[in-house]
Amino acid sequence: MMEGVSGEAASLAGHLALSNLCWIYDNNKITIEGHTDWAFSEDVASRFIAYGWNVTRVGDANDLSMLERAFKTFKRVQDRPTLIIVDSHIAYGAPNKQDTEAAHGEPLGEEEIRLTKRNYGWPEDAQFLIPDGVREHLRTGIGARGRSLREAWMARFGNYKDKYPELADHLYRMQHRQLLEGWDKGLPIFPADPKGLAGRDASARVLNILAQNVPWLIGGSADLAPSTKTRLTFDEAGDLTAESPAGRNMHFGVREHAMGAILNGLSLSKVRPYGSGFLIFSDYMRPAIRLSALMELPVIYIFTHDSIGVGEDGPTHQPVEHLASLRAIPGLVTLRPADANEVAEAWRYIMRQRHEPVALILSRQPLPTLDRTKYAAASGLDRGAYVLADAADGEPEIILMASGSEVSLCVQAHERLAAERVKARVVSVPSWELFERQDPEYRDRVLPPAITARIAVEQASTLGWHRFVGTAGEIIAMHTFGASAPLKQLQSKFGFTPEHVVEVATKLLRRSPPTHGGRRVKSKGLTD
Amino acid sequence: MSEQGGLDQLCINTIRTLSMDAVQKAKSGHPGTAMAMAPVVYTIWQRFLRFDPEDPIWPNRDRFVLSIGHASMLLYSMLHLTGVRAVNPQYERLGELSVTLDDIKKFRQLDGKCPGHPEYRWTSGVETLCAVRGRVHDGGGVG
Numbered sequence A: 001m002m003e004g005v006s007g008e009a010a011s012l013a014g015h016l017a018l019s020n021l022c023w024i025y026d027n028n029k030i031t032i033e034g035h036t037d038w039a040f041s042e043d044v045a046s047r048f049i050a051y052g053w054n055v056t057r058v059g060d061a062n063d064l065s066m067l068e069r070a071f072k073t074f075k076r077v078q079d080r081p082t083l084i085i086v087d088s089h090i091a092y093g094a095p096n097k098q099d100t101e102a103a104h105g106e107p108l109g110e111e112e113i114r115l116t117k118r119n120y121g122w123p124e125d126a127q128f129l130i131p132d133g134v135r136e137h138l139r140t141g142i143g144a145r146g147r148s149l150r151e152a153w154m155a156r157f158g159n160y161k162d163k164y165p166e167l168a169d170h171l172y173r174m175q176h177r178q179l180l181e182g183w184d185k186g187l188p189i190f191p192a193d194p195k196g197l198a199g200r201d202a203s204a205r206v207l208n209i210l211a212q213n214v215p216w217l218i219g220g221s222a223d224l225a226p227s228t229k230t231r232l233t234f235d236e237a238g239d240l241t242a243e244s245p246a247g248r249n250m251h252f253g254v255r256e257h258a259m260g261a262i263l264n265g266l267s268l269s270k271v272r273p274y275g276s277g278f279l280i281f282s283d284y285m286r287p288a289i290r291l292s293a294l295m296e297l298p299v300i301y302i303f304t305h306d307s308i309g310v311g312e313d314g315p316t317h318q319p320v321e322h323l324a325s326l327r328a329i330p331g332l333v334t335l336r337p338a339d340a341n342e343v344a345e346a347w348r349y350i351m352r353q354r355h356e357p358v359a360l361i362l363s364r365q366p367l368p369t370l371d372r373t374k375y376a377a378a379s380g381l382d383r384g385a386y387v388l389a390d391a392a393d394g395e396p397e398i399i400l401m402a403s404g405s406e407v408s409l410c411v412q413a414h415e416r417l418a419a420e421r422v423k424a425r426v427v428s429v430p431s432w433e434l435f436e437r438q439d440p441e442y443r444d445r446v447l448p449p450a451i452t453a454r455i456a457v458e459q460a461s462t463l464g465w466h467r468f469v470g471t472a473g474e475i476i477a478m479h480t481f482g483a484s485a486p487l488k489q490l491q492s493k494f495g496f497t498p499e500h501v502v503e504v505a506t507k508l509l510r511r512s513p514p515t516h517g518g519r520r521v522k523s524k525g526l527t528d
Numbered sequence B: 001m002s003e004q005g006g007l008d009q010l011c012i013n014t015i016r017t018l019s020m021d022a023v024q025k026a027k028s029g030h031p032g033t034a035m036a037m038a039p040v041v042y043t044i045w046q047r048f049l050r051f052d053p054e055d056p057i058w059p060n061r062d063r064f065v066l067s068i069g070h071a072s073m074l075l076y077s078m079l080h081l082t083g084v085r086a087v088n089p090q091y092e093r094l095g096e097l098s099v100t101l102d103d104i105k106k107f108r109q110l111d112g113k114c115p116g117h118p119e120y121r122w123t124s125g126v127e128t129l130c131a132v133r134g135r136v137h138d139g140g141g142v143g
Helices: A004-015 A044-051 A064-076 A110-120 A134-163 A165-175 A199-213 A256-268 A279-295 A308-313 A322-327 A340-352 A378-383 A406-419 A432-436 A440-446 A487-494 A498-511 A516-524 B006-026 B031-048 B069-081 B101-105
Strands: A022-027 A054-058 A082-087 A193-198 A217-221 A249-251 A272-278 A300-304 A333-335 A358-361 A366-369 A386-389 A398-402 A424-428 A454-461 A474-478 B085-087 B093-097
Touching (some): A004 A044, A004 A256, A044 A054, A064 A082, A193 A199, A199 A217, A256 A279, A272 A279, A279 A300, A308 A487, A340 A378, A386 A440, A406 A498, A432 A440, B069 B101
Parallel strands (some): A054 A082, A333 A358, A454 A474
C-alpha cells in the first residue's frame, strides 16, 4: 500500500472499472521497523474511493461472517473494483509475539509455538498435524464447487467448439503458447534505401501485420504510442476502455511500472502482450522486466528513442547505461536491430518465443536500409551476431562490430577502409544473449580469435563490450551523458562518424601485433 | 482465544500451525502474517474461489494472487490441503499433488517445491511470482 506501483495500478483499475478485481489489504499496522505510525498515516479508504473503488472494511480478520459479507459485496458490485480493508493481528494467538514486528520475519521459537497451540486448543507437541476431517471439509467446499464450475464451463466450451471450431482452436493455441499457421504471412521485405527508415517506423509496419495474423497480440504504451509507433492502426483493432474491453490498443497512461506489471499479468493469462516506451524510461519498469525474466514470460518490451539519436531533447532523454543494465538481467533477450530488415527478423524471432521476455530496442531516427544483395541476409539476427560485410578474400585484419544505428556507420567505415586497402569485417550484433547461445565454432567463425584488432561501436555505455573486443580492442561508445543538440553535431562530438571509426581502426592496426603471420603489414601500406 | 470449534476453525488452525511449524523447521521465514490471514485465505478459497484443485490451469478460473509473498506458507498450506494437482511445463495435468506434506517440511530448502516466496513455474497452483514489494497484477484478484 505504500509502494508507488500499487497507486499506479489502482488508479488504472479504477479508471477501467475492473469489477472482477478484489484487493485485500491486511491492515495489521506493523511494518518491519515497527508500528506503521513511523511512516504511514494516510487514509487508505479515502484514497481508494478517490480512485473509483468500492471500499469495504472487516474489523476483525477472525470474523468469518463479516469476511463472507465483504466478499459477497465484492461479487455484487459490478461497476468498480473492490478493496477490502481487513484489520488483523500479526501472529494472532501468540501470547508474547502477537502485534509485534518480531513476528514478521523469524520463527516464533519452540516455546512460543507451544503456547500458541495451547491457545488454539491444539495438541501442543504435535507438528505438521492435519486433523481428520480437514481435507474432507475442503473437498466438499472448494473441491466440489470448483469441479462443478469447471465441468459446466467445459460443457459450454464443448458447444462453443462445435459451433466455432476455428475460434476454439485459437483459444487452445493461445493457452498453449502456440502460433497459428500463417502467423508471419505478409511480412515486408524492405528494399535497400540509403535514407531508410527509423527502427520505430519499420517496427510499426511489422507489428501491424503480425497483429492482424495473431489475434491475441495486444498491447499499448505508457502514453507514448504516437512516438513509439506501436499503435495498431487497422480498422478492427479498437481501443481498450471500460466500455470496450475487447479493444486491442491499451492506454496505460503515464505509468511505466504498472504497465510492466500489467504486461506480466496479461502474459500469465496467455495473451501475447507488448508495451512500449522510451528506452530512458525502462528504468521505471525495471522491476517488472526482471519479474518477466524470472517467471519466463514472453512479454515484449518495445523501447524506442534508443540513444543520443534523440538529439535536441538532451541528456535527460538520452539513454546511456540502459542497454548494459537490460543486458544484465538473466533470461531477458535484448535485440537492437540495425535496419528495417533486421527489425522484421527481430519480430520473427520474438513471435516464436514461448518462455522468454524480449526488449526490442529501436531508433527514433532513420537508419539506412542495407542492400542485402551486397551484404549478408538479415536472418543472421537469429544467431545474435553475424558477418554482415567482409574482406573480399574472407580474411579480414580488423573487425568492426556494432548494434543498431551504429551498424551502418561501421559499413561506411568498412567501405572507406577498403578504399585504403584495409581488410575489415563488419559484424552486426543485434543480441549479445543470442550470440552467446551459439556453439563455439560459430562464435569463432564470426569473431576469429586470431584477429585481435577489434572495434565495437555503440551509442551507449562501454560496459561489457570488452568481452567481445578483448584487451587489444577499442570501444567507441558513450563515456559520459549526452548533450542537447541536433543529431549530426552530437555524432561528431561523441565520435560516431565514419572518419573517427577509420581513424581508430588505423591507429589500432598500427599498434596491434601483426596477425595471420604478418600478412597485414605487407598488404596494407600502413607505414608511418 | 478462538475456540469457536467447528470444521472451519479446525481448517484455519491447521493452516496456522502448518505455517508456524514449517518456519520453525526451516529456522527462517515469516510466520506472523500467515497466522493472521489464515481465516481470510480460508474463506476466499472455501467459499468463493472459482478454482478446481483437480485442474489448476482451467482457463476460466479465478486467480488468487498472494501479494504478501512472505506469507507463502498460506499458499502452500492451501495447495496441499485442497489437493491441488501438479502440472508440467507442457501444460499437462499430472496425477500427483503439487505440494505434498513432505514438500512443506522442506520449506525454504534447496530444490524444494516450497521456496521462501512463491515462485511461478516452480510450484503448480502458484499463479504468479509475488515476492516483491508493491507488486500487484491487474490480471489477478479473486472474482
